[in-house]
Amino acid sequence: MNTIGEPAEAASFRRALLAHYDGGRRALPWRAGRTPYRVMVSEFMLQQTRAETVVPYYERWLRRFPDWESLAGATEDEVLREWKGLGYYARARNLHHTARTVRDRFGGHLPPDPAALRALPGVGDYTAGAVASIAFGIAVPAVDGNTRRVLARLLDIAAPSPAQLRREAARLLDPARPGDFNEAMMELGATLCTPRAPRCGECPVARWCRARAAGTVEERPAPRTRRPVPRVEYATAVLVDAAGRTLLVRRPPQGLLANMWEFPAVRLGAGGAGGAAARPAGEAIVAAARGVASEHASAHAPGDPLPPVRHAFTHLRATYYPIILPGGPKTLPGGPKTLPGGPQTPSGGPQTPSGTGSPPAAWVHHTRLGEWALPVAQQKIGTLLQEWIARRPGSVGAGPDRRQAVARV
DNA sequence: AAGTCGGGGAA
DNA sequence: TTCCCAGACTT
Missing domain, CATH: 3.90.79.10 (Nucleoside Triphosphate Pyrophosphohydrolase)
Structure with missing residues (x-):
């Protein structure tokens, strides 16, 4: 197994990950004709929601609200009706609110600065990093549930803290292609490094995976405890x-x-x-x-x-x-x-x-x-x-x- | 740190 | 059934 801690190994890791991503990434609709608006819409919809679930909602949304202006001009009822069935409806209200902020305070343009994005309602550390890196090419990490699992296995950590994950993600991040790197990590988690029955035999970065070497892949990260549901x-x-x-x-x-x-x-x-x-x-x-x-x-x-x-x-x-x-x-x-x-x-x-x-x-x-x-x-x-x-x-x-x-x- | 906030896919 | 998904926010 290679030790990912060495800078040279990190560079090699990036090459292997991005080569795999370039060779077979999924053809998701938000990956074509990217604009800050479309990236933002996709990231809001993708919060806690599977990519395949989002696809039809995303396409319908862009027909109904093609840009910031059209969304800012809509009523909340219209917005909720378009979001109907997708769940977590506060996301729709927050996106609507952001559209009006962009129109009224930002001159029609989303700010590229991660801190400015983070200040918008409904934008947390993940979404700020994802939009900044994917839409604007800024070298900041974006750690979602997929990346968390990938990192927990690469480093063989049972319960990584958010700060630790962000630190490790920032260390591995490819400064030349931050958006693609962040997406590649998520894609790996969604397709190969899955919660159950991961396909390590096909993984492009298996030789850096400490959990694979230790035989603890299926135990990383540790499942969180859950209360009974009333x-x-x-x-x-x-x-x-x-x-x-x-x-x-x-x-x-x-x-x-x-x-x-x-x-x-x-x-x-x-x-x-x-x-x-x-x-x-x-x-x-x-x-x-x-x-x-x-x-x-x-x-x-x-x-x-x-x-x-x-x-x-x-x-x-x-x-x-x-x-x-x-x-x-x-x-x-x-x-x-x-x-x-x-x-x-x-x-x-x-x-x-x-x-x-x-x-x-x-x-x-x-x-x-x-x-x-x-x-x-x-x-x-x-x-x-x-x-x-x-x-x-x-x-x-x-x-x-x-x-x-x-x-x- | 724990609770709230939807819905669905997959095993 | 159970787990968890390209999380954010409140308490």
Whole structure:
């Protein structure tokens, strides 16, 4: 095994890594026609998200928002709708905010200085280093999860500290090609030096790998400990009026899925002290759904349960029990615009939604749910609603004129 | 140092 | 199921 500590060995390591990268790098869309804007968009999307997952979102985003100017001119609702399904929605808000900063304070150009980048919301050490090196050719390291694993194995360190990783990455970095070097390290981690079943036989830098020599590759880096994930359950009211419209409410501007839309829901009995929470009784779910529905609308049928929708978040596992509730707005068409009880979300959190100008609740035709910023679990409930309507021809009207299909209350 | 913040691919 | 992904931010 060669010792990577020697400067001459470091140079040899760079050559081997970059030659392998040049010979077979993946054809990812953000690697063509690079601009600072496109690099920034890709790096935001790639935070904690696999490259293959990002590809279709990135391509659609660039068609919708091709430059800083178009993004800065968009509303937050438009931005959230484009980001819908990608998760970690604070990234979308931070990118939007950065676009307006670039337009209003930077004269339309992203600063190349890593420290200036680092000061932008949503830009940490990794993203600042990645954008500075890839978009501007500045010789700074960028240590993501892939590079962390590659370095932990190269150096055979079980639990490397962020400072140590940054130091080692800076030492190995190719000052002539910093962006390519950083990408090559990540690419190695994503393709060969994988968390499980790494393909060391194909690795271009295996002869510098201390973990390979020590036989500890699969134990580097050490897995981090994880807490058990609590389970939560919700009764979800899927209201349907005679015109085929359903009610959506907007979530509070802070916390989980901030400012996204959802079907009105209420948490079911806090499952107690762990253990296998018993499946809630059907009647209790329907009663809870009717209760939350009554805050927004009048339901005039008993309620028809749909199959439960399960969804795993990072730190909790949710089960939604959707209940179809034929009903309608409390106010008649042409009547008062504000519902009794005021425009409150179910949780009744601190109101006035920030900035979007959208009302906190809206009746939406079931065929147009795709146009709303619904998180994945809520999209699934929307599909269940559409299937229910298809099964029950005549249960709702033929549908209103399109111009009235979305009625905000 | 630990918790919050989504969703999906792969074994 | 479990792990973790081209992380950042708050407490």
